[in-house]
Amino acid sequence: ETGVTQSPTHLIKTRGQQVTLRCSSQSGHNTVSWYQQALGQGPQFIFQYYREEENGRGNFPPRFSGLQFPNYSSELNVNALELDDSALYLCASSWDLVSSAQYFGPGTRLTVL
Amino acid sequence: AQRVTQPEKLLSVFKGAPVELKCNYSYSGSPELFWYVQYSRQRLQLLLRHISRESIKGFTADLNKGETSFHLKKPFAQEEDSAMYYCALSVRDTGRRALTFGSGTRLQVQP
Numbered sequence: 001e002t003g004v005t006q007s008p009t010h011l012i013k014t015r016g017q018q019v020t021l022r023c024s025s026q027s028g029h030n031t032v033s034w035y036q037q038a039l040g041q042g043p044q045f046i047f048q049y050y051r052e053e054e055n056g057r058g059n060f061p062p063r064f065s066g067l068q069f070p071n072y073s074s075e076l077n078v079n080a081l082e083l084d085d086s087a088l089y090l091c092a093s094s095w096d097l098v099s100s101a102q103y104f105g106p107g108t109r110l111t112v113l
Numbered sequence: 114a115q116r117v118t119q120p121e122k123l124l125s126v127f128k129g130a131p132v133e134l135k136c137n138y139s140y141s142g143s144p145e146l147f148w149y150v151q152y153s154r155q156r157l158q159l160l161l162r163h164i165s166r167e168s169i170k171g172f173t174a175d176l177n178k179g180e181t182s183f184h185l186k187k188p189f190a191q192e193e194d195s196a197m198y199y200c201a202l203s204v205r206d207t208g209r210r211a212l213t214f215g216s217g218t219r220l221q222v223q224p
Binding site: 004031033035040041042043044045048056058090092094101102103104105106107 | 117119147149156157158159162199201210211212213214215216217
């Protein structure tokens with residue numbers, strides 16, 4: 001077991017609402033990355049945080065935002081939800097920016113109606 | 114921009130048969146390649162990374178820079194190998210160490 005946890009497991013929202021997803025990284029891991037996995041696709045990189053600062057972003061609009069806290073927890077916030085935001089959201093942690101080996105959480109399944 | 118291609122959505126083999134899951138990538142720099150596996154109702158987990166050059170659960174993968182490939186191989190498939198396999202690439206030349214994933218190949222090992 002890798003120690004990365006995510007909450008909630010499932011979530012249903014309606015279009016236009018806002019959502020916050022949470023992740024608790026493995027202890028000692030200073031880097032957290034968030035990915036979106038649509039049905040039948042591989043995970044797509046949303047953004048990465050290192051020591052509470054954003055350290056890179058994928059091709060996602062600004063309504064996707066995040067936070068990382070000193071206690072190895074982090075959040076993914078999505079504003080103005082769209083139907084296409086329905087997906088599995090994964091967080092992954094790693095020791096630092098040198099190591100590319102990332103350890104994934106179980107994911108949060110978001111459904112937007 | 115980097116890209117990872119897994120041409121097969123589904124690979125079905127019989128127990129004891131050899132397995133090769135294909136992965137091709139495009140990136141002009143120096144990438145780091147990984148294979149991740151997701152068993153039924155489990156989280157995504159790291160299987161192999163090319164810099165380790167190790168064999169995990171009988172699987173091996175060799176980075177071929179000339180062919181820009183990182184195929185996953187196992188000489189004799191087992192039923193417990195049935196899972197979703199994702200090839201992923203990380204760019205080593207930037208401070209950001211995000212993974213770019215392929216779309217995955219489902220491996221079905223039949224008895």
